Amino acid sequence: SQTIHQWPATLVQPVGSPLSLECTVEGTSNPNLYWYRQAAGRGLQLLFYSVGIGQISSEVPQNLSASRPQDRQFILSSKKLLLSDSGFYLCAWTRGVTDTQYFGPGTRLTVL
């Protein structure tokens, strides 16, 4: 069976510091991978998605970036965090574009 992991689970960072969130999927190969952000009490906003190694599509221009160095690894990064980057970050995967997206446990990021 497939499993999706995210870490860290919780992160508190000062404004201006760098960020690296990691997502990995087990039990499948060549998944489509997604990063979402959820502000408090709100719906999910798609940030990035990837259909293969090194292939990243950005949905929202901002100070975040994503990378996919390995088939089942997806990383969300920032060089300098803003207060507005606070939120709950969710990673998801699918086998194909018409398949259901399955989500990881999420990372709660607080920028102070």
Place this chain on the structure above:
Amino acid sequence: AQTVTQSQPEMSVQEAETVTLSCTYDTSESNYYLFWYKQPPSRQMILVIRQEAYKQQNATENRFSVNFQKAAKSFSLKISDSQLGDTAMYFCASSTEYGNKLVFGAGTILRVKS
């Protein structure tokens, strides 16, 4: 562009009763997929049910069923025999066959009371 609208910010239901959560969507695609996800206090997003637009039969999963009205672009979720563990935020979402994107509604908080 796809849009998904959930007009009920909060709802409550007594344990063992039935509740219906509303969702409307808009898309210009001919084939698309609709989902209901549940987000309990742990904030893990859990798939509740999935409907393929080309299938006329409403999807069901145990106590969860949908009322899919394609012409009206409506996709409501019915929860029968509500349980305390059903307390969560429920999100309606849609995706298209080639869009590779999942668009979410704003969510409905459901509270099941004992």
